[in-house]
Each structure stands twice: as structure tokens, then as C-alpha cells.
Amino acid sequence: MTSQKSSLPIDPARQKPLAAPAAAVAKEPKRQRGIARVAKLLDAAASVFAEQGYKAATMTEIAARAGAPIGSLYQFFPNKDVLADALVARYGEHVTAALDRIREQAPDLDGAALADSLLDAFVTHAAERSLALSLLDARWEQPGVRPGVLRESLRRQIAECLAAWRPLTGEDERQAMAVVLLQAMKSLAQLHEEKRYPGKTEALAQWRGWVRRYLSEF
Amino acid sequence: MTSQKSSLPIDPARQKPLAAPAAAVAKEPKRQRGIARVAKLLDAAASVFAEQGYKAATMTEIAARAGAPIGSLYQFFPNKDVLADALVARYGEHVTAALDRIREQAPDLDGAALADSLLDAFVTHAAERSLALSLLDARWEQPGVRPGVLRESLRRQIAECLAAWRPLTGEDERQAMAVVLLQAMKSLAQLHEEKRYPGKTEALAQWRGWVRRYLSEF
Amino acid sequence: MTSQKSSLPIDPARQKPLAAPAAAVAKEPKRQRGIARVAKLLDAAASVFAEQGYKAATMTEIAARAGAPIGSLYQFFPNKDVLADALVARYGEHVTAALDRIREQAPDLDGAALADSLLDAFVTHAAERSLALSLLDARWEQPGVRPGVLRESLRRQIAECLAAWRPLTGEDERQAMAVVLLQAMKSLAQLHEEKRYPGKTEALAQWRGWVRRYLSEF
Amino acid sequence: MTSQKSSLPIDPARQKPLAAPAAAVAKEPKRQRGIARVAKLLDAAASVFAEQGYKAATMTEIAARAGAPIGSLYQFFPNKDVLADALVARYGEHVTAALDRIREQAPDLDGAALADSLLDAFVTHAAERSLALSLLDARWEQPGVRPGVLRESLRRQIAECLAAWRPLTGEDERQAMAVVLLQAMKSLAQLHEEKRYPGKTEALAQWRGWVRRYLSEF
DNA sequence: AATGAATGAGCATTCATTCAT
DNA sequence: TATGAATGAATGCTCATTCAT
Numbered sequence: 025m026t027s028q029k030s031s032l033p034i035d036p037a038r039q040k041p042l043a044a045p046a047a048a049v050a051k052e053p054k055r056q057r058g059i060a061r062v063a064k065l066l067d068a069a070a071s072v073f074a075e076q077g078y079k080a081a082t083m084t085e086i087a088a089r090a091g092a093p094i095g096s097l098y099q100f101f102p103n104k105d106v107l108a109d110a111l112v113a114r115y116g117e118h119v120t121a122a123l124d125r126i127r128e129q130a131p132d133l134d135g136a137a138l139a140d141s142l143l144d145a146f147v148t149h150a151a152e153r154s155l156a157l158s159l160l161d162a163r164w165e166q167p168g169v170r171p172g173v174l175r176e177s178l179r180r181q182i183a184e185c186l187a188a189w190r191p192l193t194g195e196d197e198r199q200a201m202a203v204v205l206l207q208a209m210k211s212l213a214q215l216h217e218e219k220r221y222p223g224k225t226e227a228l229a230q231w232r233g234w235v236r237r238y239l240s241e242f
Numbered sequence: 243m244t245s246q247k248s249s250l251p252i253d254p255a256r257q258k259p260l261a262a263p264a265a266a267v268a269k270e271p272k273r274q275r276g277i278a279r280v281a282k283l284l285d286a287a288a289s290v291f292a293e294q295g296y297k298a299a300t301m302t303e304i305a306a307r308a309g310a311p312i313g314s315l316y317q318f319f320p321n322k323d324v325l326a327d328a329l330v331a332r333y334g335e336h337v338t339a340a341l342d343r344i345r346e347q348a349p350d351l352d353g354a355a356l357a358d359s360l361l362d363a364f365v366t367h368a369a370e371r372s373l374a375l376s377l378l379d380a381r382w383e384q385p386g387v388r389p390g391v392l393r394e395s396l397r398r399q400i401a402e403c404l405a406a407w408r409p410l411t412g413e414d415e416r417q418a419m420a421v422v423l424l425q426a427m428k429s430l431a432q433l434h435e436e437k438r439y440p441g442k443t444e445a446l447a448q449w450r451g452w453v454r455r456y457l458s459e460f
Numbered sequence: 461m462t463s464q465k466s467s468l469p470i471d472p473a474r475q476k477p478l479a480a481p482a483a484a485v486a487k488e489p490k491r492q493r494g495i496a497r498v499a500k501l502l503d504a505a506a507s508v509f510a511e512q513g514y515k516a517a518t519m520t521e522i523a524a525r526a527g528a529p530i531g532s533l534y535q536f537f538p539n540k541d542v543l544a545d546a547l548v549a550r551y552g553e554h555v556t557a558a559l560d561r562i563r564e565q566a567p568d569l570d571g572a573a574l575a576d577s578l579l580d581a582f583v584t585h586a587a588e589r590s591l592a593l594s595l596l597d598a599r600w601e602q603p604g605v606r607p608g609v610l611r612e613s614l615r616r617q618i619a620e621c622l623a624a625w626r627p628l629t630g631e632d633e634r635q636a637m638a639v640v641l642l643q644a645m646k647s648l649a650q651l652h653e654e655k656r657y658p659g660k661t662e663a664l665a666q667w668r669g670w671v672r673r674y675l676s677e678f
Numbered sequence: 679m680t681s682q683k684s685s686l687p688i689d690p691a692r693q694k695p696l697a698a699p700a701a702a703v704a705k706e707p708k709r710q711r712g713i714a715r716v717a718k719l720l721d722a723a724a725s726v727f728a729e730q731g732y733k734a735a736t737m738t739e740i741a742a743r744a745g746a747p748i749g750s751l752y753q754f755f756p757n758k759d760v761l762a763d764a765l766v767a768r769y770g771e772h773v774t775a776a777l778d779r780i781r782e783q784a785p786d787l788d789g790a791a792l793a794d795s796l797l798d799a800f801v802t803h804a805a806e807r808s809l810a811l812s813l814l815d816a817r818w819e820q821p822g823v824r825p826g827v828l829r830e831s832l833r834r835q836i837a838e839c840l841a842a843w844r845p846l847t848g849e850d851e852r853q854a855m856a857v858v859l860l861q862a863m864k865s866l867a868q869l870h871e872e873k874r875y876p877g878k879t880e881a882l883a884q885w886r887g888w889v890r891r892y893l894s895e896f
Numbered sequence: 897a898a899t900g901a902a903t904g905a906g907c908a909t910t911c912a913t914t915c916a917t
Numbered sequence: 918t919a920t921g922a923a924t925g926a927a928t929g930c931t932c933a934t935t936c937a938t
Contacts, residue, residue, distance in 0.1 A: 099918085104912070175436075201441075211429050223418030224421070275901090313932090516816070637877075736932060748900060752933095753898080
């Protein structure tokens with residue numbers, strides 16, 4: 025059972041802060057060839073955005089790195105914002121899928137195993153996640169407002185995992201736990217991403233132990 | 243027979259004389275009036291950078307928001323990079339000062355009190371810190387390299403606090419602890435910064451409890 | 461005791477990543493329309509540079525005078541230096557072609573005729589030449605170094621004409637003669653260019669006679 | 679006997695092509711200290727203008743190189759144009775003085791000696807002269823108009839030398855000769871200035887011989 | 897008078913987006 | 918439909934000149 029309702033609710037009508045220009049959205053590719061090209065474009069966009077940031081990245085370079093003409097890029101993504109949104113949405117789908125899987129298995133897991141599952145889900149998508157966040161950050165005037173959408177969605181999904189795991193807990197309790205857990209997952213993912221530094225292995229282990237105990241002692 | 247070899251040999255590699263990059267630094271204001279103006283400029287820069295990000299922020303808007311002409315801005319900060327660096331340095335000085343104070347008091351504190359001191363130091367500067375990080379991130383091609391400078395410096399200082407607190411611990415152990423603690427401090431600061439969300443108070447309390455126990459059980 | 465050593469070590473020397481200078485060159489126009497536009501742009505650039513000098517000339521005015529938008533100018537000439545270089549190169553091609561033609565006919569000419577050919581070649585391109593020189597001059601810090609490239613090339617080509625004309629002369633002798641001849645050609649071209657002044661016709665005739673005798677008596 | 683009437687007639691009313699702003703002129707220094715400072719300022723200006731060209735040279739650097747505050751520079755030279763004009767005028771005075779001296783001695787010289795005197799006068803001031811020309815060029819919209827003033831003045835003075843030397847020649851003849859001689863003097867000076875190149879010594883000798891014979895055969 | 901900080905018009909250059917081909 | 922040349926608003930930065938101190 026998959027929860028489509030949990031996927032990222034990015035409201036296209038709010039895409040441009042003011043004077044919404046008739047809801048620009050990425051065009052769905054129809055043919056096989058289009059699907060492959062869109063994937064290539066998104067990958068190129070991801071790498072360029074990650075390297076240079078939203079503003080500094082140029083549409084021209086993204087198209088070039090995908091081996092596509094600039095006109096083709098604009099065929100599928102009518103402007104830079106839509107392209108960034110597509111990347112964020114793609115990340116949203118990935119975590120949603122991962123959390124869906126965890127929620128299904130949750131009833132059979134003990135605290136430590138659930139902790140590991142969640143932690144690993146985040147470590148796996150760490151790079152994609154930090155890109156999504158920076159894209160959201162870069163384009164929103166009131167900082168924190170848009171990333172909030174992503175965060176809330178993730179918290180809700182984690183809370184759903186907890187509900188599946190321990191159905192008897194209260195809604196409020198699960199909500200607070202979801203907040204703590206999400207933060208812990210982000211933190212571990214960050215510590216994991218960072219290249220090499222003194223005490224890395226030990227710190228990672230301590231942090232993971234912390235989370236396991238948090239869920240075990242529950 | 244024509245001599246192609248005789249055509250003008252203009253060496254394109256020498257095209258730009260490329261004057262010495264000249265380690266540009268912010269100019270210290272001399273007069274009273276200048277000191278006040280520099281503070282205003284830095285504040286304006288902080289708010290514009292925070293709202294729009296490094297690349298999207300314009301020097302013109304920063305100057306305007308400080309009520310200063312563009313030439314004045316450039317008088318003190320010869321380019322956009324220097325301005326951003328000044329902001330980062332200002333944050334660095336602030337935390338350094340806070341951590342210095344904590345280190346001095348450390349010997350007299352128990353674990354819970356030390357945890358509170360550290361946590362509060364970060365919560366206090368949370369906004370400034372996230373700005374500094376995003377500025378560092380935005381300007382470095384190899385992402386993560388530059389923010390590393392900030393992170394390492396903070397970890398070192400936290401480790402020094404621990405050394406002042408429990409002089410008998412091993413260097414390696416303190417290093418790993420510093421990594422964990424810094425991440426915990428950042429996390430709490432983030433949870434604290436976020437506007438309002440279900441479970442905020444409870445989550446904050448749990449997180450703080452976590453850190454207190456981490457230092458107390460040590 | 462406070463730790464100054466812990467404050468943020470931001471290395472100012474690394475401030476600008478300094479991407480590879482990238483040998484910028486004028487882009488060849490692909491389409492028919494582009495070729496005509498490039499020609500118009502070069503002509504406009506020539507007239508603006510000639511009137512105002514390299515530094516004082518503005519890209520905006522050059523584009524405007526060519527009836528082209530500024531973006532178009534930058535499409536073909538990625539910066540002001542490249543534009544100036546293109547003008548210099550164009551002059552180089554013109555004289556080179558003229559001197560090539562003279563060298564081919566040289567064996568059949570007597571001294572006076574050779575003198576006339578060389579002199580006329582320079583008079584024809586006098587305006588273009590003085591523009592090229594001033595552009596070279598204006599953009600080089602060590603003045604004289606760059607114009608030297610042009611001068612050397614011309615001297616070499618004149619020496620080649622002399623070699624074709626009188627194959628038995630010594631290399632050194634031809635070199636000195638080329639120096640004298642080039643200077644004489646420039647001088648006549650200058651006297652010729654100048655609007656009107658008392659004694660112009662007579663002076664021109666004397667000068668030309670000088671050069672003819674120089675080659676005839678040889 | 680010195681000819682004040684021959685000194686450079688730069689009309690201050692024409693200083694700015696349009697809307698003459700009440701004839702700005704360099705202020706005469708009154709005291710001893712002022713005279714020394716003006717000399718230093720002019721020397722600094724000469725070197726900066728020579729290195730970077732009129733437009734690229736900055737008033738700030740000129741003042742700095744003279745060890746004077748910028749305000750002091752503006753005290754004596756109310757704007758950049760006036761400063762450049764002062765340099766041109768200084769060159770004019772120098773050659774005028776040299777040519778005055780030659781004219782006085784002319785009656786006692788033979789052709790070769792007169793040629794040598796004139797040639798040397800120009801070689802001596804070659805650098806100053808090329809600076810003056812480039813300054814004139816750089817600031818005048820209609821190219822050639824202003825340098826013309828300098829050229830005409832020099833031709834007139836050379837013609838006066840010739841008149842003192844051979845009083846019986848006709849006015850027209852002297853005028854044409856002056857044109858040829860001036861051009862020859864500029865040419866020799868240029869060949870002389872240039873660093874090192876194959877055939878330099880030989881070319882210089884040939885050129886000088888040319889001029890000597892020109893005056894001797896007369 | 898002497899100084900040098902402050903000012904802002906002006907310039908080179910970039911890049912998202914369009915539209916002729 | 919697909920392409921990529923063309924467009925011009927917007928941005929970082931400079932520097933002659935002024936004027937408060």
C-alpha cells in the first residue's frame with residue numbers, strides 16, 4: 025500500500041510570489057525519447073545546481089551538460105523555477121517512497137531496527153536532500169516558509185511510521201517524536217556526508233546509538 | 243605563393259594582463275561616522291543576504307537599505323566577496339567570544355549546566371550562524387570545503403571547552419564529543435528558530451534533555 | 461585567558477577561485493546574417509575606437525552605431541579586448557595580403573616601382589593602421605611591447621619582399637633596409653593622411669622621391 | 679633672443695568641445711613650496727599617463743605617486759583635462775626652447791650640423807613628445823585637429839630655423855622642407871626610442887645620413 | 897588652506913527567455 | 918517540432934570631483 029496523498033504538496037499556484045503567471049509547470053514528456061531526455065536534463069540540472077547554487081547556475085550550462093539544446097530544455101521546463109521545483113519534487117518522491125516502505129515494515133521492527141531504517145533512508149538521499157533544501161531556500165523571499173512545506177510533509181510521514189509501529193501512542197506524542205527524529209536523521213546524514221574529520225567514525229556511532237536508544241527506551 | 247606564416251601572431255593566452263589578485267580586505271573606518279556607517283552596512287548586508295542569498299542579493303539594494311550611496315559601500319567593502327567575508331568573520335567573533343566565556347566557567351559547571359551554556363550560546367546566534375554558513379556555501383565552488391573552515395574552528399573551540407571542563411579525558415575522545423555536541427547545538431538552534439509547529443515545546447525539551455544527559459553521564 | 465588563535469582563519473589569497481582565463485576569441489558567425497552583422501560591428505567599432513580611443517569608447521555606443529543590440533555585440537566579441545584584437549587582426553590581414561602581392565611582383569620591378577608599390581600599400585591602409593597601433597598601445601601596460609609584434613611582422617614581410625627583389629643581398633642588410641623602409645612608409649602615410657597644410661604636395665613629392673632614390677641607388 | 683610668440687598656442691576657451699565651463703586653467707603656484715609640488719605632480723602625471731593612457735590613468739594614482747593628497751592635486755589642476763593640457767604645454771615649452779637655441783646658432787652651421795642639431799633636439803624629447811601626442815589624441819573628438827596645433831607650431835619654428843639659416847630661400851620652399859624635416863625628426867626619434875631590434879644601429883645611421891644629405895645638398 | 901572620505905553617473909558584462917528558421 | 922542566435926534589463930564596480938572637517 026502506497027500513500028500518494030503523502031507526496032510533496034507543492035502548490036503550483038504559489039509558484040511565483042506575486043502575479044502568478046498562469047501556473048507554469050513542467051511538461052510531462054509523452055514519448056519514450058522524451059522521458060529519457062527529461063531524466064538527463066534533471067540530472068544535469070541537479071549537478072549544476074549542486075555545484076553553483078540556484079542563482080549562479082545557468083540554463084545554458086544545464087542544457088549543455090545534458091547534451092541538449094537550450095530550446096529543448098525550455099520545451100519541458102518553461103523557466104528556471106519550474107526546473108528547480110521539479111528537482112525538489114523528485115526528491116520528495118524518493119523519500120516518500122522510502123518512508124512508505126518503512127511504514128509497511130514498521131510493525132515487525134524493534135526500536136533499534138526502526139531507528140536504523142529511518143537513519144539509513146536519510147543517509148541514502150543525503151545529497152539529494154541538501155540540494156532540494158538549498159533550491160527551496162534560494163528561491164523564497166521569506167526564508168523558511170517553503171522549506172517548511174518539505175519539512176512538514178516529512179514529519180507527517182515519520183509520524184505515520186510511528187503510528188504504524190506503535191498504534192497506541194497519542195497523536196501529540198508522535199508529533200513531537202517525529203520532530204526530534206527528523207532532526208536526528210538530518211544530523212546523522214550531515215555528519216555522514218562530510219568528507220573526513222577527526223572522530224568521524226566514533227561520532228557517527230555515538231549519534232546512531234543515541235537514536236536507537238531513543239526509540240528503544242520508548 | 244602566399245605566406246600564411248607571416249600573418250599577425252597575437253597570443254590569446256596573454257590577452258588579459260591579469261594584475262595581481264590583491265588580497266582585498268574590508269577597510270577599517272577611521273572616523274566616528276564611518277564606524278556607525280559600517281555597522282549599518284553590515285546589518286543591511288546581513289538582512290539582504292539572508293533574504294535573497296549571496297548571488298541574488300544586489301549591492302545596490304544593500305546600500306539602499308543601509309541608507310548609503312553605492313560608492314560608500316564600496317569604500318569600505320571593495321567587492322561583494324569581501325562584504326560576505328566580513329559578515330562571516332563577525333559571526334566567527336561572536337561565537338568565539340561566547341565559547342571563550344564558557345571555557346572560562348567550564349571548570350565550575352556540572353554536565354547539565356555546561357550543556358545548557360553551549361546550547362544557549364548557539365541558540366542566541368542561530369540566525370547569524372545560518373547566514374554565515376549559506377554565505378560560505380554560496381561562494382565556494384567545491385561545496386563543503388569552505389564551510390569546513392568554520393566547522394573545524396568551532397569543533398576545536400568546543401573541544402577546548404571540554405578540555406577545560408574535564409582535563410583528564412583523551413584528546414581523541416574530546417574530538418568525537420565535540421563533533422557530536424556541535425551537531426546537537428546546531429540542531430537545537432534550528433528547531434528553536436523555526437516559527438511554530440506542532441510539538442515544538444516538547445521536542446525542544448526532549449532534545450535539550452538528550453544533550454544534558456550526554457554530558458552528565460560522561 | 462582568551463584564545464585569539466581560535467578566531468576564523470579566512471585565507472584572503474584564495475578569495476577568488478580565479479577560473480582559467482580562457483583564451484577568449486571572436487566567434488565566427490555561422491549564418492549569412494551573422495556575417496553581415498559582424499562586418500557592421502567591426503566597422504562601428506573601428507570608427508568609435510578611432511574617435512575616442514580604446515578606453516573611452518563604450519561598448520554600448522559601438523553596438524548602437526552598428527544598429528545592433530548590446531547582446532549581439534557580445535555574442536560575437538565576448539569582451540572589449542577581443543573586439544580590439546579583431547580589428548588589429550583585420551588590419552594585419554589587409555597589409556599582409558598587400559605585401560604578399562608586392563612580393564610576388566617584386567622580381568619584375570625596378571627600384572622606383574618597388575618604392576611606389578610599398579608606399580601605396582601603406583597609404584591605402586593608413587587610417588586602419590594608425591587605429592590598429594593605438595589599440596595595441598592602449599591595451600598594453602608595458603607600452604611598446606605589443607605594437608612591437610605588429611612592427612616586427614611588417615618588417616619581416618618587407619624584408620621578404622626585398623629578398624624576392626634582390627635575392628643576393630645579405631640578411632642583415634635587408635633587415636636594416638626593412639626598418640628604414642617601414643618607417644618611411646609610415647611617414648609618407650602620415651603626411652598623406654593629414655588634411656591640408658602648406659607645402660603638402662611638395663613635401664609628399666620630396667618624400668616619395670627620397671624613397672625611390674633609396675631603392676634605386678641600391 | 680627668444681620667441682615667446684612661438685610657444686604653444688593652446689586656446690583655453692576651446693578646452694571642452696561644448697559648453698566651455700568658464701576656461702579652467704592650471705593655477706599658477708605662488709610660493710616656493712607650491713612650485714616644487716606642481717613639478718612633482720606633473721612628473722607623476724606624466725609617468726601615469728605614459729603607462730596607462732589618458733582615460734585609464736586615475737587622478738588618485740597620480741596624486742599618490744606624487745606623494746600628494748588628492749585635494750592638493752585639484753588645487754592646482756581643477757580637472758583631469760587641465761592636467762593633461764599642462765603636460766602638453768610643458769612639452770611645447772621644452773621643444774620651443776631647444777628650437778630657439780638652434781635658430782640662434784643656425785647661421786653658423788653647415789647642413790650636416792644643422793641636421794644633427796634638429797635630430798638631436800627631437801631624440802632628446804622623444805618620450806615627452808609621444809606622451810604629449812597621445813594626450814592630445816585621447817581627448818579630442820575630431821582626431822587630428824588638436825595634434826595639428828602642436829604640429830603646426832613645430833613646423834613654423836623649424837621653418838624659422840631654416841629662414842635664419844638660409845635667409846634667401848622662398849617662404850613656400852621653407853614650408854615644404856619644414857614638413858619633411860619634422861617628419862624625419864619624428865621618425866628618427868621613434869626608431870631611436872624602440873628598445874632593440876635587428877638592424878637598429880645601421881638603420882639609425884642610414885636615416886641620419888639621409889637627413890644630413892637632404893640639408894647639405896640644398 | 898589642506899585633506900581625503902563621500903558621492904553617483906556611467907561602463908563592461910551576463911543570462912533568462914524568446915522566436916525566426 | 919526542434920534549434921540556438923538574438924535580445925536587453927539588470928548587476929558589480931570605477932573614479933572624477935566635491936566639500937565637510
